[in-house]
Amino acid sequence: MSDRRFSPLRRLFLVPAAAVLCFMLLPMTVVVLIALGESATYEFPPRGLTLHWFSNLLHAGPLLNALFLTSLPLALTVAAASLVVGTLAAVGLTRGRFLGRSALEVFFLTPVVFPQILLGVALFLLFARANVPLTLVTLGIGHVVICTPYVIRAVLAGIGGIDPRIEEAARNLGAPPARAFMMATLPLLRSSMLSGAVFAFIVSFSDVNIALFLSAGDTTTLPIRILAEMEWNNDPTIAAAATLQVSIISVLLILVQRFIGTVRA
Amino acid sequence: MTRPILNLVDVTRDYGNATVIGPVSFSAEQGEFISLLGPSGCGKSTLLRCIAGFEPVNGGRIELNGKDVSREAPHRRRVGLVFQSFALFPHLTVARNVAFGLRLRRTGKEETARRVGETLELVGLSHLADRYPAQLSGGQQQRVAIARALVLRPEIMLLDEPLSSLDAKLRLHMRRELRAMQQDLNMTFVHVTHDQDEALAMSDKIVVLSEGRIEQMGSPREIYDRPDTRFIADFIGSSNLLEISEIEPAGDGMWSVRLNEDQRIVIAADADPRQSGRHWLSIRPESLSIGGEDTVSGSCLTGTAIGHSYGGDRTEIFVRLDGAQSDAPPIVAHADRSFDGRVALTITGPGATFVRA
Amino acid sequence: MRARTGLLFVPYLLLLLAFLVVPIAGLVEISARNQSVTSIGGVGLTMANYQRVFEGFYLDIIFDTVRLAAIATLIGATLAYPLAYVIVRSQPLARTVLTCLVMVPLMTSVVVKVFGWFILLGRGGPAVRMLQKLGIEVQTLLNTEPSVVVGLVEFALPFMVFSLVPALDRISPAVEEAAANLGATPFQTFRLVILPLSASGLTSGALLCFGISSSAYVVPAIMGGHAVRMIAQQIYDDVLVAFDWPAAAAFSIALLVLLSVLIFAALRASRRATDV
Numbered sequence: 086m087s088d089r090r091f092s093p094l095r096r097l098f099l100v101p102a103a104a105v106l107c108f109m110l111l112p113m114t115v116v117v118l119i120a121l122g123e124s125a126t127y128e129f130p131p132r133g134l135t136l137h138w139f140s141n142l143l144h145a146g147p148l149l150n151a152l153f154l155t156s157l158p159l160a161l162t163v164a165a166a167s168l169v170v171g172t173l174a175a176v177g178l179t180r181g182r183f184l185g186r187s188a189l190e191v192f193f194l195t196p197v198v199f200p201q202i203l204l205g206v207a208l209f210l211l212f213a214r215a216n217v218p219l220t221l222v223t224l225g226i227g228h229v230v231i232c233t234p235y236v237i238r239a240v241l242a243g244i245g246g247i248d249p250r251i252e253e254a255a256r257n258l259g260a261p262p263a264r265a266f267m268m269a270t271l272p273l274l275r276s277s278m279l280s281g282a283v284f285a286f287i288v289s290f291s292d293v294n295i296a297l298f299l300s301a302g303d304t305t306t307l308p309i310r311i312l313a314e315m316e317w318n319n320d321p322t323i324a325a326a327a328t329l330q331v332s333i334i335s336v337l338l339i340l341v342q343r344f345i346g347t348v349r350a
Numbered sequence: 351m352t353r354p355i356l357n358l359v360d361v362t363r364d365y366g367n368a369t370v371i372g373p374v375s376f377s378a379e380q381g382e383f384i385s386l387l388g389p390s391g392c393g394k395s396t397l398l399r400c401i402a403g404f405e406p407v408n409g410g411r412i413e414l415n416g417k418d419v420s421r422e423a424p425h426r427r428r429v430g431l432v433f434q435s436f437a438l439f440p441h442l443t444v445a446r447n448v449a450f451g452l453r454l455r456r457t458g459k460e461e462t463a464r465r466v467g468e469t470l471e472l473v474g475l476s477h478l479a480d481r482y483p484a485q486l487s488g489g490q491q492q493r494v495a496i497a498r499a500l501v502l503r504p505e506i507m508l509l510d511e512p513l514s515s516l517d518a519k520l521r522l523h524m525r526r527e528l529r530a531m532q533q534d535l536n537m538t539f540v541h542v543t544h545d546q547d548e549a550l551a552m553s554d555k556i557v558v559l560s561e562g563r564i565e566q567m568g569s570p571r572e573i574y575d576r577p578d579t580r581f582i583a584d585f586i587g588s589s590n591l592l593e594i595s596e597i598e599p600a601g602d603g604m605w606s607v608r609l610n611e612d613q614r615i616v617i618a619a620d621a622d623p624r625q626s627g628r629h630w631l632s633i634r635p636e637s638l639s640i641g642g643e644d645t646v647s648g649s650c651l652t653g654t655a656i657g658h659s660y661g662g663d664r665t666e667i668f669v670r671l672d673g674a675q676s677d678a679p680p681i682v683a684h685a686d687r688s689f690d691g692r693v694a695l696t697i698t699g700p701g702a703t704f705v706r707a
Numbered sequence: 708m709r710a711r712t713g714l715l716f717v718p719y720l721l722l723l724l725a726f727l728v729v730p731i732a733g734l735v736e737i738s739a740r741n742q743s744v745t746s747i748g749g750v751g752l753t754m755a756n757y758q759r760v761f762e763g764f765y766l767d768i769i770f771d772t773v774r775l776a777a778i779a780t781l782i783g784a785t786l787a788y789p790l791a792y793v794i795v796r797s798q799p800l801a802r803t804v805l806t807c808l809v810m811v812p813l814m815t816s817v818v819v820k821v822f823g824w825f826i827l828l829g830r831g832g833p834a835v836r837m838l839q840k841l842g843i844e845v846q847t848l849l850n851t852e853p854s855v856v857v858g859l860v861e862f863a864l865p866f867m868v869f870s871l872v873p874a875l876d877r878i879s880p881a882v883e884e885a886a887a888n889l890g891a892t893p894f895q896t897f898r899l900v901i902l903p904l905s906a907s908g909l910t911s912g913a914l915l916c917f918g919i920s921s922s923a924y925v926v927p928a929i930m931g932g933h934a935v936r937m938i939a940q941q942i943y944d945d946v947l948v949a950f951d952w953p954a955a956a957a958f959s960i961a962l963l964v965l966l967s968v969l970i971f972a973a974l975r976a977s978r979r980a981t982d983v
């Protein structure tokens with residue numbers, strides 16, 4: 086026992102915590118195992134190991150389209166748009182000194198806690214009544230609304246961690262305010278911006294609640310496609326698609342953790 | 351002799367394969383005030399946490415009142431601990447902080463109220479009973495921490511640098527108060543500090559630690575006047591440390607000491623320093639009296655005054671001894687004025703002792 | 708400079724106004740209209756939709772939703788504490804690994820998780836076969852309230868864990884040691900020190916979990932089947948199946964009001980608790 090910290094409670098909680106963690110990871114693990122199993126149905130526990138279902142994915146048109154023609158380009162675009170809009174908003178929030186600044190900050194973060202399903206309904210009805218056809222653009226707008234707060238939060242935290250004297254030093258050396266910001270502060274925000282953008286990507290990539298209402302026909306996202314097919318097609322190819330989804334998200338999260346530092350929810 | 355209330359026998363504590371404690375043995379009598387003194391990182395806090403039960407011991411045993419408690423969980427040991435950071439419960443008022451332990455012991459309402467009242471009285475905080483810790487000054491928080499432990503009447507109290515976060519003035523004041531409180535209650539206190547003045551002023555016994563081991567243990571006077579080693583002589587107070595090249599008996603408990611070709615001096619010692627391997631001489635600056643070279647005759651050291659620093663009640667004179675190596679630090683002597691040029695140093699007080707390397 | 712950079716937030720402000728505030732205002736408007744076959748937005752002005760919301764059928768759905776969400780929140784909070792505590796009191800490396808392991812289910816699409824539960828608990832799945840081996844004849848464990856609760860708990864757990872972690876992080880280990888030193892057993896330390904000191908995280912986590920659970924669609928739709936009906940399912944069906952938009956809108960507003968009232972009450976309560 087070389088653990089310096091005295092914490093009998095930690096020892097008592099170790100087993101329950103492990104059990105809870107397993108519970109949390111259980112369903113995802115099942116999906117991954119089904120995708121790797123040889124059986125042609127949802128057989129669990131799986132027999133044998135194969136990558137067959139992943140190669141099968143290449144012939145599964147709708148799933149493939151949902152992933153490569155809808156979900157990925159959508160999430161990338163949404164991440165980029167959220168990054169721009171969110172960084173601007175965060176910088177504006179910290180630079181401006183005006184009444185209601187903190188109220189505005191709260192307002193800017195509401196989409197994180199606002200019931201997404203209601204936002205989906207509200208946007209659907211808005212577009213329907215305005216006769217706006219549902220396209221990737223309308224879906225993207227919905228996603229930018231719910232993803233931008235993650236960028237704002239990351240950038241705000243990043244700005245909070247920067248010594249304001251760095252920028253003052255730049256101004257003292259003769260840089261005009263805007264340049265001082267661009268040269269001194271912005272580079273230091275790069276990692277915050279990047280982690281914010283990654284989260285925006287993931288939130289868009291795994292969203293169902295908005296897409297439930299705003300994706301239609303050829304703009305069906307991967308989660309919606311999986312949702313529609315899993316109950317009716319007893320096909321591990323769907324599990325392979327889901328596994329791909331989980332893998333992309335996991336790799337991104339680990340990269341953020343590894344290269345940018347502490348991930349924040 | 352009575353049975354010690356706290357007895358440590360060969361206690362060791364390792365982290366992996368690094369030993370940070372021990373083996374350490376010492377004991378405390380009922381009513382004693384013991385200070386664990388040592389430089390930062392020497393294991394004082396670790397030792398205290400071992401006694402309180404927050405660190406397991408890897409060897410030896412800790413006895414409380416004759417009972418081996420080495421394997422006892424912290425909440426079963428009757429040991430009061432005052433944390434350096436105070437560790438008050440921020441969600442409870444002062445009174446409820448103090449009542450916390452009583453509540454766990456299912457003490458009755460009235461008795462709880464009475465004992466909390468008494469203890470707050472004792473530390474002089476009765477008027478702040480309903481405040482929260484965040485609304486108190488550092489000194490007040492520290493009294494709450496003491497009261498919280500005292501109210502349970504533990505067999506011993508452990509205090510980890512209790513005064514270190516107070517300002518200088520308050521620290522001196524609390525020193526006296528803490529000592530008075532301990533004497534009034536006739537409780538056993540084990541107190542950790544890296545402040546030698548504090549240890550000298552407050553303790554019945556000082557245990558000096560260095561790198562996890564006991565370097566020397568004794569009353570403040572013993573430690574100061576009769577340091578065993580160079581480390582102690584240097585760490586407690588300040589001292590001039592001189593390597594001896596030869597010792598010869600000079601009769602009558604006096605020893606003739608040669609430092610180098612030019613320097614020879616006579617020092618008193620009860621036992622033959624050669625037998626205990628004491629080949630260094632420690633001389634306190636206040637035990638060196640300084641004068642012009644021509645004013646002194648007999649046993650003295652000679653050198654050149656190379657600078658001084660004014661210190662209010664005294665002046666420190668820096669002297670380069672004749673024949674000293676060029677990289678050796680100058681000798682420091684206390685005087686009431688500054689000196690220049692050639693000087694002679696004679697030993698006037700009890701502050702010259704033989705020490706081990 | 709100040710004035711101009713202050714305007715950088717305007718794009719997002721406009722975005723929120725156009726695509727959050729305006730749609731909700733639209734929802735409010737539709738909720739006060741009569742359903743009409745000729746106009747998709749409905750016609751006239753009426754409170755009838757709200758009356759319907761508080762009648763038998765819809766009211767039952769509200770009660771069931773609140774009940775299931777509350778149960779899921781309670782269970783989620785209970786399960787999240789040990790994990791959050793272990794994360795906070797772990798060495799840096801273990802902490803990073805654990806954080807990632809909670810992060811992945813947090814960010815993974817709920818569809819994938821429900822898919823997993825569907826296989827595990829569904830027809831011919833391992834859970835059913837195990838029960839059958841024990842002599843209990845069931846076709847499926849899905850389509851029950853408990854299965855919905857399992858799904859909701861699992862969905863909400865990571866949110867709860869990440870709400871508790873910062874609150875627990877603020878508790879100094881020395882305070883726990885102090886409690887032990889004063890005679891508290893580990894469980895007493897938990898009850899008397901850790902729980903009250905992490906109350907803020909518990910409150911915000913519980914609100915988040917309740918909000919997520921009470922507006923969940925995928926979990927009850929797949930894991931509850933026809934046996935369980937929650938608010939989001941009804942809204943979905945009213946919008947996309949029955950085309951009864953005024954009813955869906957009124958129901959949405961009802962859910963929103965319910966959650967807002969709850970959040971304000973909780974905020975008031977926690978503010979009062981910290982004011983003392």
Ligand SMILES: Nc1ncnc2c1ncn2[C@@H]1O[C@H](COP(=O)(O)OP(=O)(O)OP(=O)(O)O)[C@@H](O)[C@H]1O
Nearest residue numbers: 089365368370389390391392393394395396397544
């Ligand atoms: N987890 C650990 N692993 C290895 N060594 C440790 C660990 N924790 C502490 N140590 C070492 O144990 C030794 C004793 O530390 P301790 O905190 O007891 O010192 P201290 O005497 O109280 O010092 P200070 O006066 O600075 O408080 C130090 O050298 C420290 O480096």
Ligand SMILES: [Mg+2]
Nearest residue numbers: 394395396510
């Ligand atoms: Mg220490």
